[in-house]
Amino acid sequence: MASDEHSRETSHETSREGPPEPGTPLLEAILENARNRRYLGRRLAQANERxxxxxxxxxxxxxxxxxxxxxxxxxxxxxxxxxxxxxxxxxxxxxxxxxxxxxxxxxxxxxxxxxxxxxxxxxxxxxxNVGTARRLTPLLEAVCEDHQEFVVEPFVDATVTVAAPDDPYRPVERFISLVRSSETFRGFNTTHMAPLVLGGFHQHVFETTETEIIYLPHIADKLFETYPEQARAAVESGHLTLRTRDDLPYGLALFDKRVGIGGYDETTGLMRVFVDTESPVAREWAERVYESVRADSELLADG
CATH class of the missing domain: 1.10.10.10 (Winged helix-like DNA-binding domain superfamily/Winged helix DNA-binding domain)
Structure with missing residues (x-):
């Protein structure tokens, strides 16, 4: 995508400033536990309460x-x-x-x-939590290096879809099925939400689902290089909103009824695990994370 075709502008009107709004007491308790867990042992020892x-x-x-x-x-x-x-x-x-x-x-x-x-x-x-962590092992291995405060509690009943040698596209297919069944879709990702060769999926995003995606700058560039006319038309119509950020932790997706997290293979770039749930606490957590990332992103506008 040439620089004279598209420019990145910071959208102050649609970005939130300051810390995220407080969540429900349950979510706040989960997040507080996540923030404190690294120091909890030391605090217990100091209080002589082990x-x-x-x-x-x-x-x-x-x-x-x-x-x-x-x-x-x-x-x-x-x-x-x-x-x-x-x-x-x-x-x-x-x-x-x-x-x-x-x-x-x-x-x-x-x-x-x-x-x-x-x-x-x-x-x-x-x-x-132990059971959930064991079920989420493929995801935790993929995301925890970049996101040390990932919390497992909201995903206790999540659907975990893992790539298999005989079916490497299972996570992608699960993700695509959720996009197709949703009228709206928001998310961010370190790579393309789905392989660029899947033209049917991208056509659906460009023409059917109301979409907002936050990408790394070079990933957004590649999308416009692959689908120059369709992507530009979707952005100009307001059907597709693209934002960019220089650093993203993993893949997060928010559908109408469910939220999901994707983990990727660093070598192949393919999604190796996708975890999704309709838990209200997970939804609240995902909204909070998404808004925090979005507030630090830039709107990619057609110029």
């Missing part, structure tokens, strides 16, 4: 009974039935929980104390 690893292990091992009691008080027979354990095992469970102050016995039934309820919820959250 918990012995044996105790932490015992808490996790008692996770099933803690989870069962979240549904309401149970007697020992109900615990045995719910967890399929022996009478002796249920006795050990309840005795240990009582010693820790996690349960109290009322009318022959065990119910969680306030402390026990918090512990039970944290054990479940820990299990969910």
């Amino acid at each position: 918990i012995e690893t044996d105790v932490l292990g015992d808490i996790v091992r008692h996770g099933p009974v803690l989870e069962a009691l979240l549904d309401g008080p149970l007697d020992r027979r109900e615990i045995e039935s719910r967890l399929d354990v022996s009478k002796a095992t249920s006795h050990r469970f309840t005795q240990w929980l009582d010693q820790q102050g996690f349960v109290e016995k009322v009318d022959s039934r065990f119910r969680l104390t306030g402390l026990g309820q918090i512990i039970a919820e944290e054990v479940l959250r820990f299990e969910a």
Whole structure:
């Protein structure tokens, strides 16, 4: 794309200045945890509040009974039935929980104390986050080097699409299917949202979906070199808005109902994993990240 054909102008009218607007308490708590986690161990040590690893292990091992009691008080027979354990095992469970102050016995039934309820919820959250991190391993390997504060909590129920040797385009196909089913699409990416050879996809973006994309400058240039007339017409009509930024962390996509993140192979440039979800917290997180990146980007205008 020649410099006399297109110029980059900063759009002050549409960019937000200053820090992002505060999110919901849940999102703010997740982000605060992400910001503090690197220093949490040091702070606990300084406050002399480290918990012995044996105790932490015992808490996790008692996770099933803690989870069962979240549904309401149970007697020992109900615990045995719910967890399929022996009478002796249920006795050990309840005795240990009582010693820790996690349960109290009322009318022959065990119910969680306030402390026990918090512990039970944290054990479940820990299990969910570990499980999510394991499912997101291909994505984390692709993005975490550039985005150390990526948070996994919003993606606990996400769809994870990974490239396979016999089907290397699975993530791209998943991404394209979401674009085609969405009336609007916003995103940023370190490379092309889809391979430039996929003319049908780009025609859809140029003519059908209301689109705003933030690219690295040379990626935007390549798009205009490949589709000079179609891209220019889409930009001039306002159907396609292109912005550029000198540095981008990974690929983020916001559709009508879902949000997604893409990770790419550094050698081939192909999308190797795409993770998408309709979680409201993930949507809020994605909107926040997108607006932050957008505010530091420049509008690519036809000149």
